Amino acid sequence: MQDTAPILDAIPCVILAPEALAAWLRLERTPGIGPRSAHTLLSAFGSPEAIFAAGYSALAAHVSPAQARALCSPISDDTRRILDATLAWLRQPGHAVLVPGAPGYPGLLANIPDPPLLLYIKGRVELLARPSLAIVGSRNASTQGKANAEAFAEALSGAGVCIVSGLALGIDAAAHEGALNGAQGGTVAVIGTGPDLVYPSRNARLFERIGIEGCIVSEYPVGTPPLPGNFPKRNRIISGLAAGVLVVEAAAQSGSLITARQAAEQGRDVFAIPGSIHASLAKGCHLLIREGAKLVDTATDVLEALAASPLSGWYEAAQAGAGTVQPTPAPQAHDDDLLQALGHDPVEPDSLLALVQGSAAALSSRLLMLELAGLVERLPGGRVQRVVRPMVK
Numbered sequence: 386m387q388d389t390a391p392i393l394d395a396i397p398c399v400i401l402a403p404e405a406l407a408a409w410l411r412l413e414r415t416p417g418i419g420p421r422s423a424h425t426l427l428s429a430f431g432s433p434e435a436i437f438a439a440g441y442s443a444l445a446a447h448v449s450p451a452q453a454r455a456l457c458s459p460i461s462d463d464t465r466r467i468l469d470a471t472l473a474w475l476r477q478p479g480h481a482v483l484v485p486g487a488p489g490y491p492g493l494l495a496n497i498p499d500p501p502l503l504l505y506i507k508g509r510v511e512l513l514a515r516p517s518l519a520i521v522g523s524r525n526a527s528t529q530g531k532a533n534a535e536a537f538a539e540a541l542s543g544a545g546v547c548i549v550s551g552l553a554l555g556i557d558a559a560a561h562e563g564a565l566n567g568a569q570g571g572t573v574a575v576i577g578t579g580p581d582l583v584y585p586s587r588n589a590r591l592f593e594r595i596g597i598e599g600c601i602v603s604e605y606p607v608g609t610p611p612l613p614g615n616f617p618k619r620n621r622i623i624s625g626l627a628a629g630v631l632v633v634e635a636a637a638q639s640g641s642l643i644t645a646r647q648a649a650e651q652g653r654d655v656f657a658i659p660g661s662i663h664a665s666l667a668k669g670c671h672l673l674i675r676e677g678a679k680l681v682d683t684a685t686d687v688l689e690a691l692a693a694s695p696l697s698g699w700y701e702a703a704q705a706g707a708g709t710v711q712p713t714p715a716p717q718a719h720d721d722d723l724l725q726a727l728g729h730d731p732v733e734p735d736s737l738l739a740l741v742q743g744s745a746a747a748l749s750s751r752l753l754m755l756e757l758a759g760l761v762e763r764l765p766g767g768r769v770q771r772v773v774r775p776m777v778k
Contacts, residue, residue, distance in 0.1 A: 401482060407468050408433035409484055410606070411460045413502045414467070417452045420499035426456075427485070470607040471505075474581055479596070481506040489513070493696065497625040497651050501604035505580035508600040512571045517547040518687065519623045519648070521641045522556025522633035523666050528762040528772045530556060530634035530666060533658060535563035537631065540684035542567025549573045549627045551619070552588055552595070556633045556641075561591060565598055572599040575623045577616040579609035602626075620644040621651075628696040629654035631687060632678070635669025642669050645678065654694055656681045661730045723751055724760065727771040731764050 401409070412423055412433040429447050430436045436444070436456065444453035474480055483490045483504040491513040494500050506513075520538055522530060538548045538560040548564035550557040552574040564572035574595045578584045580603045583592045595601055604622060605615060620643055624630050630648040632655070635641040645655045655678040660667025674680050681687050726732075726740040738748050752769055755761035762770050 401484065403468070403472060405432075405434065406471065406482065407460065407464075408437060409482075409503055410464050410468055410471070412436060412456075414461070414464050415452075415458075416455050418448075418455065420502060422448055422452060423502055424485070424500070467606045467608070474505075474607045479508055480580070481510055483510070483513075491626055493517075493628070494622065494625040497621060499621065500625065501622060503604060503606075505603045505605070505607070506600060507580050507596045509571065509598070510600060512547050512573055512600045513602070513626065515547040515570065516545070516691075517549050517570075517573065517627040518691070519549040519627040519630040519644070520556065520560035520633060521550060521623065521630060521644050522560075522635055523639055523641065524553050524555040524557075525666075526555035526559070526634050527664070527666055527764075527770070529770070530660075531559040532772065534559040534633045535566075537633070537658075537684050537687070538563030538572075539567040541687065542570035542572070544569065544684070544688060546570040546688075547573060549575065549623055551616070551623055552576050552584075552592065552601075554585055554587060558588055558591055560633075561595060561599070565594065573602055573626060574599065575602045575619055575626070577603075577605070577619045578611045579603060579605050579607045581607050582610065584611040616640070617643060621647050624648035624651055624653055627653060628691055628694055629656060629687070631656040631658070631681070632670055632673055633658050634660065634666040635673075636665055637668040637672060639669045642673065645673055649677075653696070654679065654690060656687055656690065658682065663730050723748075723755070724771055727761070727769065729771055729773070731768040731770045733768055737769070 412418065412426070425447055426436050426444070427433070430439055441453050441457050444456050448456075471482065475482065481489070483506060484502065485495055485500055489510055490504065518541055520534055522534060526534070534556045542548055542564040547570045548560055550560045550572070552558065552561065561572045561574060564570060572595060574592070576584065580601055583589045592601065602622065604619065609615070617640060620640070624644050624647045627648070630645050630653060632641050632645050649655050655673060657670040657673040657678040657680060659670055659674065659680055659682070679686075679690050681690070723741055726737060734748065734752070741748065752761055760772055762772050764770055
């Protein structure tokens, strides 16, 4: 898919004049006006400037009296402050603001029921036009889950798929890392703060790298802190940018399930990687599969499923270059017997001791060496679990 890159890279985005940006910010920040009400008004009047010039009676024909009165109020000092901060932010290289209907605004996102009025962009805006898959999952992911997310993302990115995620710890961060390693498709991080803030701080280096090699996206104005309500709301953008959502690991009450269900409501494909029946972080994936999500265990599975989607006709050509995620062969050293005894489910050390020869101290030493080698993971309650390292063929 390399032949498409120069065309996609040339996609323009509109640079709003300060007066137009002020009107968009004013509309977005009018009390009682959410994305759906705003789009109703835009359909009726054509632009934010025309909305604010319409007058109370014309506005009240489309929204409630309280909303019409709010729209007739003068622009607030707080909105003027945000406008000044945004204009200063826009003067920095690689920064942009996109609005619905303008070149560069993602077409898939524009078609969800409540697309954001403004998208603050840091980095490669052209990535928003590429066929994309969202990868989400637990913040408290297992070593195996993070390895799976990174391997799937690398294989899919290598096939030209842009990987969308939320820059959270755990699965999100692993997916972004894998996509950057895959190089071809790139990655988009949809954040729950203003575009100038990094959250969580532990992902600061990843944030900076994505801002250069990928694309940072936010619907929140410059300076917006990481408020708890922002993150569930931004999940509709993660799914809305993509042709499908892959859930790698998720507990039964995970926020990733919200993203997956929003994706289904938006007409996107939902995929889930199964896990052990004993693993709490597999419960959410198993629930999604019972609800109709597609069970996948290779990147090729995802590409083949997306090839049939009306949102992703591009993928027929990508399939030929798709990588396959497969387990790395177990080491051929003396620890083969211990790894075989571990299997792939969590095991109590006492139960493991009954399966292998040697003392408890010797077993503890061998487990420590395997843990340091990344082949074994310690779980809460003292249990241990084997880690299978995925690789891309």
